[in-house]
Amino acid sequence: MITVKNLSKHYGDLVVLKDINADIKKGEIISIIGPSGTGKSTFLRCLNLLETPTGGSINIEGVSLLDKGTNVSKIRQKMGMVFQSFNLYAHLTILENLTIGPVKLLKKKQEDADYKAMELLKLVGLAEKAYNFPDELSGGQKQRVAIARCLAMETNILLFDEPTSALDPTMISEVLAVIRRLAKENMTMMIVTHEMEFARSISSRVFYMDDGIIYEEGTPDQIFDNPQKEKTKAFIHRVRSMYYTIKSKDYDLYDLQAEIEIFCEKHVISAKVSDYTQLLSEEVIVMQKDFSNICLQLSYSEKDRSLELVCESSGEQLNPFENEDNEIGLKIIKAHCLSVDYIYANGKNIMTLKIKNEG
Numbered sequence: 094m095i096t097v098k099n100l101s102k103h104y105g106d107l108v109v110l111k112d113i114n115a116d117i118k119k120g121e122i123i124s125i126i127g128p129s130g131t132g133k134s135t136f137l138r139c140l141n142l143l144e145t146p147t148g149g150s151i152n153i154e155g156v157s158l159l160d161k162g163t164n165v166s167k168i169r170q171k172m173g174m175v176f177q178s179f180n181l182y183a184h185l186t187i188l189e190n191l192t193i194g195p196v197k198l199l200k201k202k203q204e205d206a207d208y209k210a211m212e213l214l215k216l217v218g219l220a221e222k223a224y225n226f227p228d229e230l231s232g233g234q235k236q237r238v239a240i241a242r243c244l245a246m247e248t249n250i251l252l253f254d255e256p257t258s259a260l261d262p263t264m265i266s267e268v269l270a271v272i273r274r275l276a277k278e279n280m281t282m283m284i285v286t287h288e289m290e291f292a293r294s295i296s297s298r299v300f301y302m303d304d305g306i307i308y309e310e311g312t313p314d315q316i317f318d319n320p321q322k323e324k325t326k327a328f329i330h331r332v333r334s335m336y337y338t339i340k341s342k343d344y345d346l347y348d349l350q351a352e353i354e355i356f357c358e359k360h361v362i363s364a365k366v367s368d369y370t371q372l373l374s375e376e377v378i379v380m381q382k383d384f385s386n387i388c389l390q391l392s393y394s395e396k397d398r399s400l401e402l403v404c405e406s407s408g409e410q411l412n413p414f415e416n417e418d419n420e421i422g423l424k425i426i427k428a429h430c431l432s433v434d435y436i437y438a439n440g441k442n443i444m445t446l447k448i449k450n451e452g
């Protein structure tokens with residue numbers, strides 16, 4: 094359906110896309126992952142000619158996009174793009190947002206366009222918002238409207254550029270659910286995303302982009318469980334951490350808990366796990382003797398979704414397992430952890446909690 098050969102894009106001296114080659118079949122769902130600044134957005138924008146490629150060729154259903162005689166707007170209509178920021182028309186109702194394209198560009202009758210738009214709003218769960226304005230919707234709802242608007246144009250290829258990255262964590266799943274639903278309807282989709290679990294579960298293939306090329310591609314299992322090349326491995330196995338330092342017994346517990354909450358939201362760790370991670374950090378801190386320099390590190394691994402809390406405090410050795418005062422705290426910790434370890438090394442007490450991260 095889509096064939097890309099030797100695609101390149103330069104901005105002056107800056108080479109963003111070096112040499113992109115890809116073959117995408119009808120109904121395939123391609124996730125594009127990779128560090129930021131590696132040209133993922135530029136690649137999508139070249140595909141629907143929001144950017145003019147510097148070189149190479151793009152074929153869509155047998156039509157060469159870059160040939161002079163090609164009717165670009167017609168091809169672009171086949172490809173809907175959903176952006177990070179929803180790009181709805183603020184002065185039009187939701188229904189009008191969905192019908193303006195079909196009426197003006199596809200020359201549909203207004204009543205037919207209205208009918209189809211209502212069907213699509215039902216599909217994305219927003220029929221009751223048809224007569225509201227974009228401002229009256231949440232971010233997640235706006236993004237679902239943006240998806241419905243693409244479908245209203247009878248597109249058969251959908252391009253998503255980080256569709257959930259401007260959303261509050263609570264709204265991410267409703268948008269992903271709509272995308273999942275479309276995936277079942279044999280839509281061809283290319284999705285730039287940082288939601289690794291989502292990419293893994295929805296994709297037929299994953300492109301890892303780096304260095305202006307598709308550096309490695311494969312099935313989700315290949316890319317996420319068994320990446321072959323250096324940079325892919327580093328990206329997939331990366332671990333995200335937050336650090337928090339405590340300097341006195343009167344530390345600001347609420348501030349610490351807020352930081353943990355934000356960290357968990359950012360990595361789509363459930364509210365339940367977030368809550369007991371906050372509790373566990375409090376329990377661990379209570380067990381310390383010397384409060385002059387406590388360092389907490391909370392790490393999340395993208396690969397296996399594991400969550401680890403490390404608490405380091407300087408001072409004399411304290412074995413938390415041997416202190417009777419800690420009995421209840423340790424019980425709480427053990428209930429929520431896969432393992433708890435303690436060592437004393439280089440003048441530091443180090444407790445490591447592998448926190449259960451389920452659901």
Ligand code: ADP
Pocket residue numbers: 104107109128129130131132133134135136
């Ligand atoms: P990604 O989506 O992977 O984060 P982008 O495709 O947005 O990456 O950007 C890749 C590189 O191209 C970045 O270094 C960015 O600064 C540069 N870039 C993107 N658009 C333009 C532009 N219109 N003019 C100049 N440089 C650009």
Ligand code: MG
Pocket residue numbers: 133134135254
């Ligand atoms: Mg981008």
